[in-house]
Amino acid sequence: MTEHIVTSYDDELKALAIMITRMGGHAEKVLTDATQALNRHDEELAMRTINADEEIDRLEHEIEELAILMIAKRQPMAADLREVIAAIKISSDLERIGDLAKNIAKRAVAIQSETGAVKAALGIDRMSRIASRQLKDVLDSYTQRDVDKAMDVWHRDSELDAMYTSIFRELLTYMMEDTRNITFSTHLLFAAKNIERIGDHATNIAETIYYLSTGAPLREARPKKDASSFTPADYPQTDD
Amino acid sequence: MNQVTTAEQRAATGPIIIPDPDMNPVRVSAKDVSVFYGAKQALFDVAIDIPERSVTAFIGPSGCGKSTFLRCINRMNDTIDGCRVTGDITLDGRDIYDRTLDVVELRARVGMVFQKPNPFPKSIYENIAYGPRIHGLASNKAALDEIVETSLRKAGLWNEVKDRLDEPGTGMSGGQQQRLCIARAIAVSPEVILMDEPCSALDPIATAKVEELIDELKENYCIIIVTHSMQQAARVSQRTAFFHLGILVEAGPTEHIFTNPKDERTHDYITGRFG
Numbered sequence: 001m002t003e004h005i006v007t008s009y010d011d012e013l014k015a016l017a018i019m020i021t022r023m024g025g026h027a028e029k030v031l032t033d034a035t036q037a038l039n040r041h042d043e044e045l046a047m048r049t050i051n052a053d054e055e056i057d058r059l060e061h062e063i064e065e066l067a068i069l070m071i072a073k074r075q076p077m078a079a080d081l082r083e084v085i086a087a088i089k090i091s092s093d094l095e096r097i098g099d100l101a102k103n104i105a106k107r108a109v110a111i112q113s114e115t116g117a118v119k120a121a122l123g124i125d126r127m128s129r130i131a132s133r134q135l136k137d138v139l140d141s142y143t144q145r146d147v148d149k150a151m152d153v154w155h156r157d158s159e160l161d162a163m164y165t166s167i168f169r170e171l172l173t174y175m176m177e178d179t180r181n182i183t184f185s186t187h188l189l190f191a192a193k194n195i196e197r198i199g200d201h202a203t204n205i206a207e208t209i210y211y212l213s214t215g216a217p218l219r220e221a222r223p224k225k226d227a228s229s230f231t232p233a234d235y236p237q238t239d240d
Numbered sequence: 241m242n243q244v245t246t247a248e249q250r251a252a253t254g255p256i257i258i259p260d261p262d263m264n265p266v267r268v269s270a271k272d273v274s275v276f277y278g279a280k281q282a283l284f285d286v287a288i289d290i291p292e293r294s295v296t297a298f299i300g301p302s303g304c305g306k307s308t309f310l311r312c313i314n315r316m317n318d319t320i321d322g323c324r325v326t327g328d329i330t331l332d333g334r335d336i337y338d339r340t341l342d343v344v345e346l347r348a349r350v351g352m353v354f355q356k357p358n359p360f361p362k363s364i365y366e367n368i369a370y371g372p373r374i375h376g377l378a379s380n381k382a383a384l385d386e387i388v389e390t391s392l393r394k395a396g397l398w399n400e401v402k403d404r405l406d407e408p409g410t411g412m413s414g415g416q417q418q419r420l421c422i423a424r425a426i427a428v429s430p431e432v433i434l435m436d437e438p439c440s441a442l443d444p445i446a447t448a449k450v451e452e453l454i455d456e457l458k459e460n461y462c463i464i465i466v467t468h469s470m471q472q473a474a475r476v477s478q479r480t481a482f483f484h485l486g487i488l489v490e491a492g493p494t495e496h497i498f499t500n501p502k503d504e505r506t507h508d509y510i511t512g513r514f515g
Contacts (some may be wrong), residue, residue: 004511008511076511078501
């Protein structure tokens with residue numbers, strides 16, 4: 001795109017995009033680390049991950065501040081306005097992703113001594129890898145302004161939903177098998193839910209990128225495959 | 241940026257007109273309007289419909305032809321030597337360049353407010369009363385008094401000046417003078433009010449008052465405003481037309497022009513990429 005007459009305006013827009021990319025990088029890392037800490041029962045990594053979320057929060061404030069300053073100072077229009085609004089929206093999604101990942105790390109600390117959790121955590125690891133890929137792709141599509149790539153992410157979210165539903169069922173089974181499984185299963189259930197939510201935030205970002213590039217909001221309804229809300233517990237049948 | 245340079249290319253591209261299903265009925269309609277100052281062509285085949293009871297903003301860099309086009313609508317260009325207007329402009333379906341049309345009557349129906357407030361060097365009262373009197377709109381003094389009061393009230397000026405109607409209009413503040421000029425324009429019950437950068441000589445407070453006034457007046461009049469302040473166009477208008485190098489590039493609902501313009505030139509102009 002042609003540059004602005006006022007060059008410092010371009011500098012500010014670039015700074016905003018760089019901060020988003022940096023924040024995205026941190027969010028990706030926090031998610032990967034949190035799941036790793038969960039799988040390996042690595043308390044030290046979990047603690048580091050919990051603390052790393054601070055940097056994400058700090059970046060969000062910085063982005064918000066610059067965006068507000070730009071609105072006040074430049075009164076951005078058209079694509080510039082969308083750029084600033086998109087930065088605010090994406091940074092808030094990334095901040096939520098950071099929080100959700102941090103919560104997974106906290107649960108890693110809580111269940112580190114539970115040996116039964118190892119098998120159940122495998123599914124979560126797979127789910128987390130898909131969520132990481134979604135996050136990576138959506139952040140790439142932001143840097144490259146690639147709407148098609150963003151839309152791919154948007155369509156793929158149903159994969160995560162389906163996985164979440166199956167993990168939900170699996171964990172329910174563990175809990176019914178043995179009441180000692182309930183503690184770790186509940187933690188893992190929340191971890192899975194968090195990853196599913198992270199996927200939702202990635203699709204939010206994809207929607208924002210669609211708006212940023214086309215100027216029109218995405219009105220289509222997203223395909224959903226999360227059936228866990230409708231899943232009843234299959235209690236053993238009794239005679240009465 | 242692909243700047244269009246030759247007249248042929250200008251004619252060939254044609255404006256992007258964004259359809260607006262909510263648009264009010266058309267009051268002013270222009271087709272193939274070109275303006276020449278001597279041999280120099282200033283405006284190329286402008287075609288646009290302007291709705292009643294709403295504000296239409298003309299924006300564009302200096303020399304883009306927006307003021308030239310505005311002045312065609314009440315035939316102010318007739319007063320410029322060597323200026324020639326071709327094409328059709330209709331007001332309520334009637335050709336305003338028709339030879340049988342009375343230009344004085346046209347200018348009563350199409351009022352104008354200028355960049356610098358230009359009250360007559362007369363009393364506040366006389367500034368308003370002059371137009372209705374020469375157009376025979378008041379049968380007696382009481383009727384004239386009423387027109388003066390109503391016009392000043394509509395312009396939001398009555399409470400500020402009702403006790404000093406005999407004082408000269410030129411003694412008021414700039415913002416008050418501009419609102420006096422608006423009151424003067426509406427005193428003759430026009431259908432269309434043309435405003436050529438009405439706030440460029442005013443401070444932000446006076447600007448806000450004029451914008452508030454424009455907002456109220458749009459309930460009854462077709463208002464066309466030329467402005468260099470994009471923020472102002474975005475604030476006061478329902479429709480916006482962007483002119484560049486003498487052509488109409490893009491016209492449509494204001495929110496559309498300012499959030500998602502279709503033409504690259506419109507985009508570059510409103511985002512401050514050229515000017």
